[in-house]
Amino acid sequence: MPYIFSPLLWLMLLPLIAGALSPAVGKVSGKARNWLSAALEFLAFLVALHLFLLVSGGSPPAFSLPGLSLDGLGVFMALTVTLLGFTATLYSVKYMDGEMNLDRYYLCLHLFVAGMLAMVLADSLVSMYVALEVMTLASCVLVAHRTGKEAAEAGYKYVILCTLGAVFMLLSILLTYQVFGTLQLAELKGRVPYDSAVVLPYIGLFAVLGLGLKAGMVPLHAWLPDAHAEAPSSVSSLLSGAMIHTAAFALMRLLSAVSVLTPGGEVGSLLVSFGLISMVVGTMLALAQTDMKRMMAYSSVDHIGFILLGAGLATPLGLLGSLYHVLSHSLGKGLLFLCAGAVIKASGTRSFRELGGLSRSMPVTAVLTLIAVLSLAGVPPFTGFVSKFFVCMAAFEAGYPALVVVMLVVSVTTLAYLLRFFHAVFMGEPSGRSLEAREASSAMLAPMLLLAFLCVLFGVYPTPVVEMLSGAVGLLLGGA
Numbered sequence: 387m388p389y390i391f392s393p394l395l396w397l398m399l400l401p402l403i404a405g406a407l408s409p410a411v412g413k414v415s416g417k418a419r420n421w422l423s424a425a426l427e428f429l430a431f432l433v434a435l436h437l438f439l440l441v442s443g444g445s446p447p448a449f450s451l452p453g454l455s456l457d458g459l460g461v462f463m464a465l466t467v468t469l470l471g472f473t474a475t476l477y478s479v480k481y482m483d484g485e486m487n488l489d490r491y492y493l494c495l496h497l498f499v500a501g502m503l504a505m506v507l508a509d510s511l512v513s514m515y516v517a518l519e520v521m522t523l524a525s526c527v528l529v530a531h532r533t534g535k536e537a538a539e540a541g542y543k544y545v546i547l548c549t550l551g552a553v554f555m556l557l558s559i560l561l562t563y564q565v566f567g568t569l570q571l572a573e574l575k576g577r578v579p580y581d582s583a584v585v586l587p588y589i590g591l592f593a594v595l596g597l598g599l600k601a602g603m604v605p606l607h608a609w610l611p612d613a614h615a616e617a618p619s620s621v622s623s624l625l626s627g628a629m630i631h632t633a634a635f636a637l638m639r640l641l642s643a644v645s646v647l648t649p650g651g652e653v654g655s656l657l658v659s660f661g662l663i664s665m666v667v668g669t670m671l672a673l674a675q676t677d678m679k680r681m682m683a684y685s686s687v688d689h690i691g692f693i694l695l696g697a698g699l700a701t702p703l704g705l706l707g708s709l710y711h712v713l714s715h716s717l718g719k720g721l722l723f724l725c726a727g728a729v730i731k732a733s734g735t736r737s738f739r740e741l742g743g744l745s746r747s748m749p750v751t752a753v754l755t756l757i758a759v760l761s762l763a764g765v766p767p768f769t770g771f772v773s774k775f776f777v778c779m780a781a782f783e784a785g786y787p788a789l790v791v792v793m794l795v796v797s798v799t800t801l802a803y804l805l806r807f808f809h810a811v812f813m814g815e816p817s818g819r820s821l822e823a824r825e826a827s828s829a830m831l832a833p834m835l836l837l838a839f840l841c842v843l844f845g846v847y848p849t850p851v852v853e854m855l856s857g858a859v860g861l862l863l864g865g866a
Contacts, residue, residue, distance in 0.1 A: 393433050394456050397464065398503060400430040401471065405496030412489040420479040423492050427475040427499065431468040438465045442854045453513035454504065455572075458857040462709070463506035463635050466716050469840075470628040471499035473833035474620045477724055480829040481620055481731060491531055491618075497524040498624060505632045511559045511569040514636055518555065518600070522548045525629060528621040529613045540612035547599060547609040555596030561589045562644060574643040575864070590646040590653035593637055594660065600633035603694060604664040607687045611671075614683035615736070619727025622679060626686040627720030631712045634690060638697050638708070642862045649700045649784065657698025662789065665691025665796045673803045677736045678726050681807060682719065685762065688800060689715045692793070696777040699784050705859045706852070707776030713844065713851065714761065714769040721837035722758035725751055728826035728834070729811060733819040738807055743816030748825045752812040754838045759808050761841040763801035768845040 404426035412419040441461045475495060482488060501521030508514035522545070530541025563569055565585050566577050599606035610630075614622045641647035641657075648654055668687030675681035689711065696708030728751045729744065730736055745752040761768035764775075774797060781789040816823075826834075844851055 392451065393437055394451055394454065394507070397430060397433045397437065397468075398451070398454065398500065398507075400426050400433065401496045401500040401503065405493045405500065408492035408496065409489040412492070416488060419489070419492060420482075423496065424472070424476040424479055427468070427472040427496070430499070430503075431465075431472045434461070434465045434468040437461050438854075442850070442857075453510060453516075454507040455509035456507065457861060458854065459635075459639065459861050460507045462854060462858055463632065463712075464503055466713060467499060467502045467506060467628050467632065470624055470716060470720050471495075471502075473720065473724070473837060474624045476833045477623070477727070477830050478618075478620045480827040481727055482618060485532075485618075487531065490527065494524045494527045494531075495621070495624075498528060498621075498629075501525075502628055502632045505636055508636075509571055511562060511571070511640065514640075515552070515555060515559060518552060518633075518636075521629065521632070522552070522600075525621070525625065529617045529625075531618060531621070532616065536612075537616040540609075540616040544609045544613045547606070551596045551599035551606070553596070554592045554599070558589050558592035558596060558640070561585055561592065565589070566644070571639065571643045575645065586644060586646050587652050589644055590641055591656070593640050594653065594656060597633045597637040597640070598660060598694070601630045601637065601694075602664075602687050602690050603660050604667045604687060604691075607664070607668075610687060611680045611683040614686070614723075615677060615679045619679070619723050619730065622682070622727075623720045623723040626682065626723060627716045630686060630690055631693070631716055634693050634697070634708075635712065638705070638862060641697075647697070647700050647862070651700065654698045654700045657694045658789075659698075661691040661693070661695030661698055662792060663691070664688065664694060666792065669796050669799045669803075673799065675803075676739050678729070678738050678807060678811070679723070679736050681803065682722055682726060685800065685804070686715075686719060688796065689719065689762070691796075692774065692777050695789065695793075696780060699780050699786075701780055701784055702856075702859050702863065703776060703783060704780035705862055706855055707773055707778075707780050709855045709858060710776055710848070710851065711770075711773035714773040714841075717837050717841045717844070718758050718761040718768075718770055721754060721834060721841065722762065724830070724834045724837070725755040725758060728830055729755075729823075731830075732823035732826065735819050738810040740818045741811045741820050742814040742818070743812070743820050744823055745812040746816060747820070747823045748812075750831055751826055751834070754831075754834045755808060755812065757838045757841055759801075759804040761845065763804055764797045765801065766845065767842070769841050769843075769848070770845070772845055772848045
């Protein structure tokens with residue numbers, strides 16, 4: 387098939403076209419730029435959905451581009467990225483209205499989405515690394531978008547730490563080439579030299595450090611609360627709902643390709659340990675917050691722990707739970723950050739101690755926030771329950787009942803601090819800044835309603851996702 391007719395090409399081109407057009411169109415009409423951005427991101431989502439349906443039909447099409455390829459693993463993540471990209475862009479139309487430097491904002495937002503797409507569709511470690519750098523640079527500008535002192539500090543910390551992560555990633559890539567003689571993911575599996583047993587764990591270690599930092603894994607999570615707190619909520623939705631998952635996904639793919647993601651293996655045990663530490667530390671730190679966005683950032687550290695733990699078990703059920711939790715956390719945390727943005731825009735504060743009674747003036751936002759809270763805590767019938775159930779069952783079947791107990795305690799604690807936040811913001815009598823708050827605009831509510839609907843749908847009816855992810859798990863267990 388000629389490249390020009392390839393849906394994979396258009397999946398990559400649409401965000402890039404949107405980014406290229408945004409500054410030019412913005413010079414003529416800010417409103418046209420905003421809605422064109424949302425329309426092109428929606429088209430990218432439709433292309434990803436089309437590819438997803440083709441792959442899930444049982445006969446994956448042979449679409450590829452230089453440096454990129456399509457399979458059941460990549461198309462699942464591409465669909466997640468484009469969904470969050472579309473909802474964040476549509477939300478930005480009204481949420482970012484009146485702010486400065488919006489041409490730059492939309493340019494970097496689209497480059498951010500394009501970088502994440504390239505990351506999950508990369509067919510080699512070289513293209514994966516280039517995508518990582520594009521994603522980092524675009525997101526750094528977005529974190530520091532509001533140009534205040536705190537935003538500048540958050541952006542500076544973010545770029546320094548992510549550069550350190552890129553160095554570890556580069557070391558892993560160099561060692562991989564030294565051992566295997568290739569950086570193509572499809573060629574790595576089955577090419578493990580007989581004398582590489584000493585080097586392989588270091589490939590895995592450097593990959594875990596490099597991509598684990600990008601994913602917000604403890605103890606490499608220091609950038610995450612500052613970046614989330616200072617970035618616009620639309621960007622926070624992408625950072626927590628999509629970016630950290632692309633890093634975790636890339637890590638799983640790399641470790642699988644070099645054959646170190648095995649049950650009970652050294653690297654798998656390392657992932658389980660980091661996952662356990664992340665969920666416990668993230669939960670404890672989230673409990674201590676009164677700034678709603680910092681609380682949500684530490685909650686993401688907690689949830690990345692579930693993803694890493696499931697991946698580290700390296701069993702079919704563990705990987706299924708890990709990938710399903712990528713989806714459930716993307717939907718739930720993406721929704722929660724958008725709800726928080728609506729509250730902040732209406733009230734002018736991130737501190738939930740200054741709020742109360744918002745359910746009277748913002749009833750739709752209140753209901754949507756509650757859905758996000760219950761899903762993230764793993765309460766049935768929402769999607770977070772399904773993913774956490776799979777990870778818990780995987781740990782139990784692998785012979786680690788103590789891990790199940792820890793995960794249950796963490797989930798209950800997550801429910802406690804999220805309900806505390808919900809009660810402080812939406813319940814009781816309106817006071818302080820709540821008195822002047824009004825419901826979010828329809829352009830902001832629409833993407834929130836979409837994410838909330840999916841939180842419910844994939845909790846009540848998980849079968850299609852499970853079937854799709856089962857094929858993706860097979861690819862991970864079988865290599866690249």
